[in-house]
Amino acid sequence: MLAIGTANPTGMVLPQDEFVDDIFRLTNSDHLTELKQKLKRICQKTGIDKRYFHLTPESIVAHPEFFDRELPSLDARVDIVATAVPELAHSAATKAISEWGRPAIDITHLVFSTYSACQAPSADLRLASLLGLRPTVSRTILSLHGCYGGGRALNLAKQLAENNRGARVLVACCETTLVCFGRADGSNLVGHALFGDGAGVVIVGAGPFGETEHPLFEMVSATQTTIPKSDHVLGMQVSGAGVDFHLGIQVPTLIAQNIEQCLVDAFSKGVHPPCSWNDLFWAVHPGGRSILDNLDTVLNLEPEKLAASRHVLREYGNMSGATIVFVLDELRRRRKEGLLPEWGAMLAFGPGITIEAMVLRTPSPNKKW
Numbered sequence: 001m002l003a004i005g006t007a008n009p010t011g012m013v014l015p016q017d018e019f020v021d022d023i024f025r026l027t028n029s030d031h032l033t034e035l036k037q038k039l040k041r042i043c044q045k046t047g048i049d050k051r052y053f054h055l056t057p058e059s060i061v062a063h064p065e066f067f068d069r070e071l072p073s074l075d076a077r078v079d080i081v082a083t084a085v086p087e088l089a090h091s092a093a094t095k096a097i098s099e100w101g102r103p104a105i106d107i108t109h110l111v112f113s114t115y116s117a118c119q120a121p122s123a124d125l126r127l128a129s130l131l132g133l134r135p136t137v138s139r140t141i142l143s144l145h146g147c148y149g150g151g152r153a154l155n156l157a158k159q160l161a162e163n164n165r166g167a168r169v170l171v172a173c174c175e176t177t178l179v180c181f182g183r184a185d186g187s188n189l190v191g192h193a194l195f196g197d198g199a200g201v202v203i204v205g206a207g208p209f210g211e212t213e214h215p216l217f218e219m220v221s222a223t224q225t226t227i228p229k230s231d232h233v234l235g236m237q238v239s240g241a242g243v244d245f246h247l248g249i250q251v252p253t254l255i256a257q258n259i260e261q262c263l264v265d266a267f268s269k270g271v272h273p274p275c276s277w278n279d280l281f282w283a284v285h286p287g288g289r290s291i292l293d294n295l296d297t298v299l300n301l302e303p304e305k306l307a308a309s310r311h312v313l314r315e316y317g318n319m320s321g322a323t324i325v326f327v328l329d330e331l332r333r334r335r336k337e338g339l340l341p342e343w344g345a346m347l348a349f350g351p352g353i354t355i356e357a358m359v360l361r362t363p364s365p366n367k368k369w
């Protein structure tokens with residue numbers, strides 16, 4: 001990984017302790033007192049302080065169909081995301097390209113992950129055009145990978161960079177709640193309490209490196225594991241009313257029960273396993289507070305090990321596939337302060353239940369590539 005950029009929309013920046021009152025008021029739902037109280041109880045447990053949204057109070061009032069499941073709203077949602085998603089990704093990408101120090105036309109591959117890709121051509125082409133990438137840039141769009149989209153895109157970028165000499169891959173992950181934001185009901189309360197909007201971009205390449213290129217993290221090995229018989233537990237479904245999420249109550253337990261084997265598999269692919277999980281730095285997708293709590297418990301992690309994930313969860317909420325890029329960005333800040341060990345583990349989770357695991361390493365400044 002050679003550079004990282006992140007961005008959030010500023011349509012609404014909602015403190016978590018005001019979110020429920022604001023959303024119920026804006027959607028004329030104050031009479032649903034039991035639901036409101038339950039969503040407040042859940043919000044208090046999330047470990048989130050605030051979230052960013054593309055939607056504004058005005059656009060919520062202008063689109064009553066977003067909050068009435070009896071009315072079709074997919075067309076209106078797709079109209080908005082067609083512009084909003086590539087533009088948000090563009091904000092993150094310009095930061096990453098500026099840090100990388102080379103011109104955008106040196107990008108050879110683009111991998112775009114989003115669950116807002118409902119058209120073709122899609123957000124990847126729009127982003128390529130906003131950035132002025134060359135017409136020969138090799139584009140791939142990953143759709144509906146949900147919260148493991150960032151991990152999947154980075155794994156794919158690693159393969160592309162290692163198999164195409166001189167390749168420079170721009171990985172863009174951009175998720176907004178525009179496609180799913182609706183009236184709170186019994187089935188979507190946890191999603192309402194967790195999800196926010198954001199974009200994360202990483203530029204990936206293999207050596208030899210140019211003068212301006214300073215590797216941040218080396219992606220050493222990667223695995224993808226599907227937890228058997230868990231496909232009904234976590235999922236997304238596109239309907240006329242947008243994208244519905246199903247977040248089963250078993251998700252944190254199933255991840256906890258399977259995580260250690262995934263890590264052992266990732267670390268046995270030709271790299272020495274660490275003496276203890278506490279010898280690593282950790283880049284974990286903060287899918288929810290209890291997922292992080294469970295990992296602390298099953299892996300016996302010291303309290304500060306998941307600090308970057310908890311920081312991102314607190315400041316932004318769960319931005320699905322983009323979240324892992326924010327965690328990597330936070331870790332690279334800690335690395336500058338000399339706070340990271342040499343080896344690390346990256347974990348992202350999503351529908352399947354799929355676990356993307358990656359062994360990371362902080363390169364020494366003297367390393368020859």
Ligand SMILES: CC(=O)CC(=O)SCCNC(=O)CCNC(=O)[C@H](O)C(C)(C)COP(=O)(O)OP(=O)(O)OC[C@H]1O[C@@H](n2cnc3c(N)ncnc32)[C@H](O)[C@@H]1OP(=O)(O)O
Nearest residue numbers: 041045046146147247248249251287288289290349350351
């Ligand atoms: C979409 C993707 O691709 C990938 C993703 O990242 S998806 C997101 C993955 N995240 C999750 O699945 C959420 C993980 N869960 C959590 O973080 C926590 O359970 C939480 C913050 C939601 C609640 O915290 P908690 O410590 O479990 O609080 P707890 O007091 O037990 O529960 C609060 C209420 O939420 C309910 N609740 C918890 N999890 C629920 C779930 N998945 N579905 C419905 N209700 C749920 C509880 O039943 C409880 O209801 P009552 O107050 O009426 O009793």
